[in-house]
Amino acid sequence: MLEHGGRLLRAAREYRIAPDKWLDLSTGISPRAWPVPPIPPRAWHRLPEDDDGLVEVARDYYGAPDLLPVAGSQAAIQTLPKLRTRSRVGVIAPGYAEHAHAWRQAGHEVECVSATQLLDTHADYDVVILIHPNNPGGETFPRDALLALHARLHARGGWLIVDEAFIDAAPQHSLCPDTAREGLIVLRSVGKFFGMAGARAGFVCASHALLDAMRERLGPWTLTGPTRWALAQALADTGWQASQRDWLHERSAKLTETLVRHDLAPAAGTAFFQWRCDARASVLHAALCRRGILTRLFDTPMSLRFGLPADDGELARLDAALADIHQRGERA
């Protein structure tokens, strides 16, 4: 199993700063979360039921003809490789590591390559996995290019898997409406946009046959009662969703301004994070840690991902830390 989480606690120990004193910018989860109302006792008490209306609300929100609720994208990522015989799989790099890991574990031949190589008309993968927009690289892809790639893959019995965990702030780019096409599989998650990573919930949008195969593998009751109940409302709350899109774009723009002001112009970004490629990323990461600010460090390429500060106060703290680091020459 790949390592996840615990980064904040490790940093707290290493830098001797209490966990609750940190500004945690190490995730891509929106710091503004959908406010979950009190959970009715019935949702805890009874077995979750498939016909509670969640699927209908989700179909509307995602614009998908058919979908399956799963216990987070992770459940889909682990299951999809088991539904194919040994295949040649191309995974976007750099990208979320669980995709390549899961396909390798299941015995497939996996190459992690750039988006350009995956979209090349001469590539001969059986399965291509894109993250759209990409994390941390922020790449976006024209809809036509994705559908053309899917058509080429489908012609030889292949799959295009698009992980759209970060697309909710620009939903017009989603391929969910196209997922009745055999071999086009879109993964959505409520973790990032709704700020509900603890709910362990996502949706697979795909053809009916593929969803049936996946449902059979996953078994009954993949989501908890409270998660189903909360999600059915969050996905229907179009007013909050619109305000959240505005908020994310505004906060991401403010984060960019701050980084630019400190000569740290991002190479790319989404509404959820900004990505700074920098040969001295690890030095900057450590200097921020000494000030109780946790960012996410990547080494291929050397880069830092900055999640969104929750408000002007948190942004000001980042701003002041970057100014202090510059003044003391800690980035030199």
Place this chain on the structure above:
Amino acid sequence: MLEHGGRLLRAAREYRIAPDKWLDLSTGISPRAWPVPPIPPRAWHRLPEDDDGLVEVARDYYGAPDLLPVAGSQAAIQTLPKLRTRSRVGVIAPGYAEHAHAWRQAGHEVECVSATQLLDTHADYDVVILIHPNNPGGETFPRDALLALHARLHARGGWLIVDEAFIDAAPQHSLCPDTAREGLIVLRSVGKFFGMAGARAGFVCASHALLDAMRERLGPWTLTGPTRWALAQALADTGWQASQRDWLHERSAKLTETLVRHDLAPAAGTAFFQWRCDARASVLHAALCRRGILTRLFDTPMSLRFGLPADDGELARLDAALADIHQRGERA
């Protein structure tokens, strides 16, 4: 996938009685549930963390040297068959159908036989699966007999799996404290005793090596944040647990009295349900349905399982319905 749930909605349609008018005695879930306090927003917002203290509290409650939280017994039931090469598997019958189903799906040779046959010293299974106490049969097994069975199985590299979903009202019979022994695997669930079937949570108590293999298969974040937060408190709430044990025994005894009074003496039962073997079980089931009372009908052997009425009012409703059925000769 086996069929689950939806029985109440189907009965509501068939008997034209609105779903909220039913007395649902069709499950083994305690109608008295641990009262879940309001969930802190943080539990919804952040990814669940393995080092949040849940495992330590669970080890105390179950008295198990080592355990793994899983998304309900179901997750363990589906995963265990994948950790063995083709085996000869004996499963207690009648019993919860998912066990046999999961082992068959994974390509094992499965026989569903009586507890007596499974405990026979001449049986030569590689894996034996017991439910203790059994559902719906209510059988209980002496600890020495179970440990002797485990020793025989272990001597040939086999496993004894004990599903203790209904044992919390008599925890002194649990084998959890013995699960450091290789090849002894105990499944626990919070669904029945804590009345938290919606939380999708259970624990596998087993040797360290087996739990590692299972953890690797299941991947990260198998429980939601709200479930982890609520469970850590429910499992530590020893006062409530004691009152719940008393309550279950008292309600189960009252249910038994009522059934005996109507000449429906149970063949067996637990603190969570009573089980009536009856050649005319399906007639009685239908007569109760016509009165908006749902029980669980089994056909091998012909029998009815009565879950606990939640209070004296619900018990009186069952009592009146049984009297009416008798008076009108509907059981004849």
